Amino acid sequence: MPTYSPGEIADKTGFSLDTLRYYERIGLLDDIARTPGGQRVFDDDDIAWLGILRCLRNTGMPIAQMRRYADLTRDERTMRERVELLEEHDREIGRRLAELAEQREHIRGKIRYYRSLDTAGEQE
Amino acid sequence: MPTYSPGEIADKTGFSLDTLRYYERIGLLDDIARTPGGQRVFDDDDIAWLGILRCLRNTGMPIAQMRRYADLTRDERTMRERVELLEEHDREIGRRLAELAEQREHIRGKIRYYRSLDTAGEQE
DNA sequence: CCTTGATCTGGAGCGCGCTCCAGGTGGCAC
DNA sequence: GTGCCACCTGGAGCGCGCTCCAGATCAAGG
Numbered sequence A, B: 001m002p003t004y005s006p007g008e009i010a011d012k013t014g015f016s017l018d019t020l021r022y023y024e025r026i027g028l029l030d031d032i033a034r035t036p037g038g039q040r041v042f043d044d045d046d047i048a049w050l051g052i053l054r055c056l057r058n059t060g061m062p063i064a065q066m067r068r069y070a071d072l073t074r075d076e077r078t079m080r081e082r083v084e085l086l087e088e089h090d091r092e093i094g095r096r097l098a099e100l101a102e103q104r105e106h107i108r109g110k111i112r113y114y115r116s117l118d119t120a121g122e123q124e
Numbered sequence C: 001c002c003t004t005g006a007t008c009t010g011g012a013g014c015g016c017g018c019t020c021c022a023g024g025t026g027g028c029a030c
Numbered sequence D: 001g002t003g004c005c006a007c008c009t010g011g012a013g014c015g016c017g018c019t020c021c022a023g024a025t026c027a028a029g030g
Helices: A006-013 A017-025 A044-058 A063-072 A076-121 B006-013 B017-025 B044-058 B063-072 B076-121
Strands: A040-043 B040-043
Touching: A006 A017, A006 A040, A006 A044, A040 A044, A044 A063, A044 B076, A063 A076, A076 B044, A076 B076, B006 B017, B006 B040, B006 B044, B040 B044, B044 B063, B063 B076
Parallel strands: none
Antiparallel strands: none
């Protein structure tokens, strides 16, 4: 299995080195392998997990909830709870999509309004 | 034209009293009328403006950009720039909608995966 | 070896967007 | 008048999610 240095992982995942260390500190990331000298060594499983974190993060999940999810993944018997957590998050995303789309219409209405004024003003 | 106390406005707009004062301090809100004694008095125009702010904020516009928009509305000759600002924001919303929808699919895939494991596990 | 650049640690600091506080004033009901 | 609650001001504080720093160590090339 290939391994990667922290710098490579920062490039691949888009998380900064500081963020990777921060995530490890707060328990979002655990058991990152180390060289005998203490430098971190990542593998493809770590990349996959970071991909999940990136996805949850980008969809607005708070860190506290991601930690809860991370904790659940440490116990094999928590499939049900993981599904519940993700489903609640999915519903949250649904609400945000709906709100965003609705508010977008207001903004577009505003744009049309300005455009109409602008056109009217250019008639001279 | 009816007028409203700060408390009524907080109720109507969902902004807290502190946030209303904060918005006035940083220049998102100006010329709020006052009683002779110095208490704020809002009117329907203020409510409309706060509605716009609420919309921009709910769609993730940073305060710095809302300030820029607020500044533009103080000059009649800035219709073009206002439209540009709103259109850029509209595009930003579009990007966020697309990203949210895409990542949601990943999460749903994850849910389906857990579900399949769960069902398999229940066969005993 | 020695250099050089990547990485290590613990802890302080930051930017955003509010939120809270102390101490004082306004204004309406009684 | 007198309560009493709403509201005022300036400024400090907070929660989140990183981000930066100092000073030390590691690892690979020459």
